[in-house]
Amino acid sequence: xxLTQVNEYFLSCPVGVPYGRTEAKPAFDMVGSxxxxxxxxxxxGTAGKTGVTQMIAGILKEAGFSCGAYTVGxxxxxxxxxxxxxxxxxxxxxxxxxxxxKLAEKPARTIAExxxxxxxxxxxxxxxxxxxxxxxxxAEFFAEMPVCAVTQIGDDGSGFSLERLAHSAAAMMRKDCTxxxxxxxxxxxxxxxxxCAAKAECELKVPEMEDLELGGxxxxxxxxxxxxxxxxxxxxxxxxxxxxxxxxxxxxxxxRKGYEISDEAILEGVxxxxxxxxxxxxxxxxxxxxxxxxxxxxATMLAKMLLASKADHIxxxxxxxxxxxxxxxxxxxxxGFIPEEEQDEKTKMxxxxxxxxxxxxxxxxxxxxxxxxxxxxxxxRFHFDTEICGTLAEAMEKAKADQAEVLLVMGGEAICRAAxxxxx
Numbered sequence: 001x002x003l004t005q006v007n008e009y010f011l012s013c014p015v016g017v018p019y020g021r022t023e024a025k026p027a028f029d030m031v032g033s034x035x036x037x038x039x040x041x042x043x044x045g046t047a048g049k050t051g052v053t054q055m056i057a058g059i060l061k062e063a064g065f066s067c068g069a070y071t072v073g074x075x076x077x078x079x080x081x082x083x084x085x086x087x088x089x090x091x092x093x094x095x096x097x098x099x100x101x102k103l104a105e106k107p108a109r110t111i112a113e114x115x116x117x118x119x120x121x122x123x124x125x126x127x128x129x130x131x132x133x134x135x136x137x138x139a140e141f142f143a144e145m146p147v148c149a150v151t152q153i154g155d156d157g158s159g160f161s162l163e164r165l166a167h168s169a170a171a172m173m174r175k176d177c178t179x180x181x182x183x184x185x186x187x188x189x190x191x192x193x194x195x196c197a198a199k200a201e202c203e204l205k206v207p208e209m210e211d212l213e214l215g216g217x218x219x220x221x222x223x224x225x226x227x228x229x230x231x232x233x234x235x236x237x238x239x240x241x242x243x244x245x246x247x248x249x250x251x252x253x254x255x256r257k258g259y260e261i262s263d264e265a266i267l268e269g270v271x272x273x274x275x276x277x278x279x280x281x282x283x284x285x286x287x288x289x290x291x292x293x294x295x296x297x298x299a300t301m302l303a304k305m306l307l308a309s310k311a312d313h314i315x316x317x318x319x320x321x322x323x324x325x326x327x328x329x330x331x332x333x334x335x336g337f338i339p340e341e342e343q344d345e346k347t348k349m350x351x352x353x354x355x356x357x358x359x360x361x362x363x364x365x366x367x368x369x370x371x372x373x374x375x376x377x378x379x380x381r382f383h384f385d386t387e388i389c390g391t392l393a394e395a396m397e398k399a400k401a402d403q404a405e406v407l408l409v410m411g412g413e414a415i416c417r418a419a420x421x422x423x424x
Contacts, residue, residue, distance in 0.1 A: 001094035001101075007076050009097050010116075013109035021140070024115075027107045028141040030099055031119030038068070038121050040142035041250065044133045044169040045151030047298045048182070048243045050277040051235065052151055055247035057130045059269030061085050063251075063261045068129035070117035071277070072110075074321070074367060074413050081117045083124045085272070092120050110134055118142075139172030147253045148172050149246050150181040152239065153189035154297025155332070157324030162188040170196035178253040182242045183207040205253065207245040214241045229263070231270050235278035236289070237305040243278075244270050276416065279305065282423045286400070288407045290416040294321055296328040302410065303336035306356055314357045315404035316384075317395040317419070318376065319365035321412025326371060326379040333357075334383040358404060360384040361395035367414035392418050 001009075043053045050071045057069035061084055069082045081088040096119040100112055107115070114131065118141075121129040133139060139148070150169045153162055160168075166189040173179055179202055181193060190206065197204035213225040214237075222233045224241040226248055233240050247270050255261045279302065282288040291302050306314060323329055334355050360380050362373040373388045380386050389395035392415065399407050409419040 001098050003076070003078060003090050003094070006078065006090075006094055006097045009101060010077050010109060010112060013106055013112045015109050017108050019108050019111065021137070023107065024111045024138060024141065026103055026105070027100060027111050027115035028118065030103065031096065031115045031122065036143040038118075038126050038142075038144065039128045040139070040145045041128060041130045042133050042136065042139040042142065042145055042148040042172045043130065043151065044136040044139075044148070044172055045182075046154045046156050046165060046295060047293075047301065048151035048239060048246075048278075049132045051240065051243045051273055052149055052246050053130050053132045054273040054277065055244060055270045056149070056250050057082065057269075058085070058272030059247060059251045059261065059266050060128045060130070061272075062269040063259075063265035065127045065259075066125060068117070068121035068124065068126040070114065070129070070131045072113075072132050072134045074369070077113055077116065080113075081120055083120065083126060088120045088124070092123060096120055096123075111138065114138055133172060136169050136172040145172070145174060145177055146257055147178045147180065147250050149250055150179060150185075150193060151243065151246065152182050152184065152297060152301070153186060154295070154300065155328060156295045156297065157328060159325075162186050163192045165189070166192035167196060169193075170200070173197060173200035173202050175201040177202045178205060178257070179203065180205045180207075180246050180249040180253060182246055183209040183212060184238070184242050205249050207242075207249050212241055212245055214238055229266055229270075231267070233271055234273060234280050236281070237279050237301070238308070239301045239305070240278050276413070276420070282409070282420055286407065287405065288409065288419075288423065290419055291408060291410040292413050292416045293410060294323045294329070294412055296325060296332040299329050299332035300336055303333050303355065306406075306408075307336060309406075311356050311405045313402075313404045314406045314408055315399040315402045316357055316360040317363065317392070317399050317407070317409045317415075318360055318380070319363045319373070319392065319411040319415030320371035320376050321365050321367040321414055322369040323371050323376075323412075326376050330380045330383045355384075357384055357408075359399075359402060360386045361389050361399055362386060363389050363392050363395050363415070365392075365412055365415040366418065367412050369412070370414070393422060396422060
């Protein structure tokens, strides 16, 4: 099976259909993820999963382990399954897909992708595999998982409470597994994680915020220090620093469990994260920043970063993808608060905040989950001065003409990648 056929198969797998253990089991039974040969490290949460997955995989590769990694996203699956830092061989993925194609019933895409990744890791004899979990329940199909990570829990547009979202992420917890979460975790989420960890009889590790320093507090810097480990990351903002702290603590937890991981491996592995999966510079002069985000909690984190940057004038080009609640998204982007928090902030009225964004240019990205620019603008106009543009190139030119201090391209992965290509 060639790559075109592989891509067609996974695109044909159903999305958004309910499933449980019964529906998932046939796919994982076929690929053999329960063999126990691979030590899996699950990464769940609302925001930051892709970055944390890549950081941990980078550390393990530098430590000399054969390591696989899988991330969720919109790029072709082969580009999201890696073995030792390189995309899995097309032949290997084709062989795996052929097996899945023989199932009596086609699995949901979430199940099919993860099962395919596990099969590749098993066949490549990986010692470790770091996997991003859009559904933490699927971790039950991993025979061995010594450590796992829970990234920032927050409003994902589904309407679920923080406690419920944290409980869902905690589904991967198991006895004697060390669970690491972010130092910035919300109190409601951390309380639920503590309860779940106690029930599962596993250790919960929360990095200390006072051990984390971000660029001396200066604007849009990428240098971070956590517990004496200093990194220059391709990402900017506090969220990237917090994700690095998670990756370091995961590495230290593995070291305490007897796996040889040196300080050098940590220092060299964390910065290997791909720039595209987090907030990053497309250009330094003038400052053009790409921010892949589509959930209200990500908009909240981005808004707080912009306020901390002290930038006075920001022009935004926005193309939303896979955004379940545009209204909550733009509310969070303006105020830095999710709607639940804003109820206690009576001074934070739509269009009345001190947000440094001057204008938002909206486009429809080239993506199967794209939110039409007209639909996004219907919500954004209550918070910002807005304008709909026919193309990304047109929006970029208009935003540049504003001569803002920072030009921010934000939304789904598709719009950020397209903007990066335009810059080149």
